[in-house]
Amino acid sequence: ILNVEQSPQSLHVQEGDSTNFTCSFPSSNFYALHWYRWETAKSPEALFVMTLNGDEKKKGRISATLNTKEGYSYLYIKGSQPEDSATYLCASSSNAGGTSYGKLTFGQGTILTVHP
Amino acid sequence: DAGITQSPRHKVTETGTPVTLRCHQTENHRYMYWYRQDPGHGLRLIHYSYGVKDTDKGEVSDGYSVSRSKTEDFLLTLESATSSQTSVYFCAVTPGDRWGSPLHFGNGTRLTVT
Numbered sequence: 001i002l003n004v005e006q007s008p009q010s011l012h013v014q015e016g017d018s019t020n021f022t023c024s025f026p027s028s029n030f031y032a033l034h035w036y037r038w039e040t041a042k043s044p045e046a047l048f049v050m051t052l053n054g055d056e057k058k059k060g061r062i063s064a065t066l067n068t069k070e071g072y073s074y075l076y077i078k079g080s081q082p083e084d085s086a087t088y089l090c091a092s093s094s095n096a097g098g099t100s101y102g103k104l105t106f107g108q109g110t111i112l113t114v115h116p
Numbered sequence: 117d118a119g120i121t122q123s124p125r126h127k128v129t130e131t132g133t134p135v136t137l138r139c140h141q142t143e144n145h146r147y148m149y150w151y152r153q154d155p156g157h158g159l160r161l162i163h164y165s166y167g168v169k170d171t172d173k174g175e176v177s178d179g180y181s182v183s184r185s186k187t188e189d190f191l192l193t194l195e196s197a198t199s200s201q202t203s204v205y206f207c208a209v210t211p212g213d214r215w216g217s218p219l220h221f222g223n224g225t226r227l228t229v230t
Contacts, residue, residue: 044159046218102210
């Protein structure tokens with residue numbers, strides 16, 4: 001995988017449903033994987049940064065896992081609420097040398113809509 | 117917002133004119149970034165800076181130049197604006213001065229090139 005890919009592109013769920021998204025990224029020279037939440041008319045806000053294989057992070061009802069060997073991360077939202085409606089972005093960077101650590105490559109995002 | 121101010125917030129300009137966008141930060145962060153956001157493309161890195169006068173290209177740097185003569189300001193210049201550069205531009209910083217720290221974004225600049 002040369003790019004960062006996210007699936008699905010969009011998702012509609014009912015309030016109370018649990019949901020998850022996938023982020024695939026290049027596994028070679030992996031450095032860090034970021035998740036961001038982006039609400040309409042606002043700026044992206046960081047949810048998690050993960051660096052180690054097997055990392056799991058949790059923030060309230062949102063959690064994420066990381067598999068650096070196979071190059072994927074999952075974001076889970078438990079008991080979705082309408083206020084969770086947003087675009088969820090993942091981004092990865094590599095340790096290919098020099099200043100490559102700073103080159104975060106973003107996926108296209110998963111648009112989540114939670115219906116009351 | 118990690119003390120980030122982008123200016124202008126909105127700009128309309130004509131094809132062929134030079135345009136400079138400014139990102140100003142008040143918290144002495146070392147790393148600063150310029151991204152553009154377009155439908156279907158997510159956020160794409162244009163240029164970034166890892167110190168005063170230290171910059172590097174991102175994935176979509178053609179047609180853009182940057183300058184960072186002091187820690188607090190990171191300028192993005194479109195030398196000769198084209199319609200393909202119509203976009204929303206976000207500046208970001210890395211608090212904590214570690215590459216692996218999460219990005220904090222400014223509020224964005226909406227640029228329209230007619």
